[in-house]
Amino acid sequence: MDRSEEIGLIEEIIGLAEQKSPFLDAEVTHSPISRYASPERFQREKALIFKREPLSVLRSEELANPNDFVVRDVHGLPVLFVRNDAGEVMAFLNVCRHRGATLERDGQGCKRVFTCPYHGWSWTNRGELRAVPQEKSGFPDLPRAERALRRLPVAERHGFVWVIADPDAATIPEIGPWLGRLDADFHWLDLAGHRIVAEDTVDIKANWKVLVEGGIEAYHFRVAHKATIAPYFPDNLSTYAMFGAHMRSVLPRNTMVDLDRNNTDGWSIRRDANLLYTLMPTTQLLVQQDHVIWIQSTPRSEGLTTMRLVTMAPEGAGQSQDYWQKNHAITMATLMEDFELGEEIQAGFASRGNPSHLFGRFEGALNRFNLLVEERISG
Ligand code: FES
């Protein structure tokens, strides 16, 4: 973001604080609980959203060198990510093209050639069929090109590996234009220059949208986070803006409200606020003063979501591993407060006591997010 935008965002927060008003959308809205608790609805989301949008699944550093590989489940697909011998990231279905055995059984490693553990067919790390035992007698005239590994479209940008979780997809959108104006924000943050310093993966028994909703309002801070972060944030004060299908929220600290309006020179949004980027559908980036938390959610069913929470710090930041571990632990404690509430909400759907949830005027971001999801699954 450029300096004038940074100043504008801070002025907006100070203005709201002066008026003693939260950021208000026009109306109260309703969110039917059928959005969160239906297996049929989840299957539509999978087909029309998770398989279509670029997903951040790895950091580039997890495939640091040529011939590195990582195996991941991506929305139910077994995927073999490689940095091939030419240094280019590729993604393949981790499924043998002979009779479908799992091609690579290790979770990660370094290989030029992948050999199937069943009959020994092998492929290069560019996905080309390399050797077939007893090919001449058993498979005369084998159309080798047709038996290349099935590819998934991938791209690298801002230090992430992005993938389309569909082997029938021919291409992935260019990530820069897909991010729109947020692309410039991610350069400003130097995300590509960040490295993983701590991480956790947890399974949460809640719908993925309940978990997104839990992060994009500050109405709950004073109550739900009273034991953790609430003392550092003004009550129910935040703003948000849409960038196509993505959102940027500003969650000010107490210190922002006290800034001198007449002396903008020393203003810094990162010092005095958290920023939360919510990329459609399952990537969130929580920007703190000196580090960034990458929240990667993988919805497994309508009521189960795997959350990978990764603390990333600028390379060469000079802090000790102990410092980052402590920060990561605070983040985990706070997010677990949100996730436990998410699990309770999900369990409550079964009671059918609430036909819908209510979003107040200062919870408008939740409505905007849901409208984007609705648009996609109705299209
Ligand atoms: S199933 Fe892989 S070589 Fe036969």
Ligand SMILES: [Fe+2]
């Ligand atoms: Fe929260």
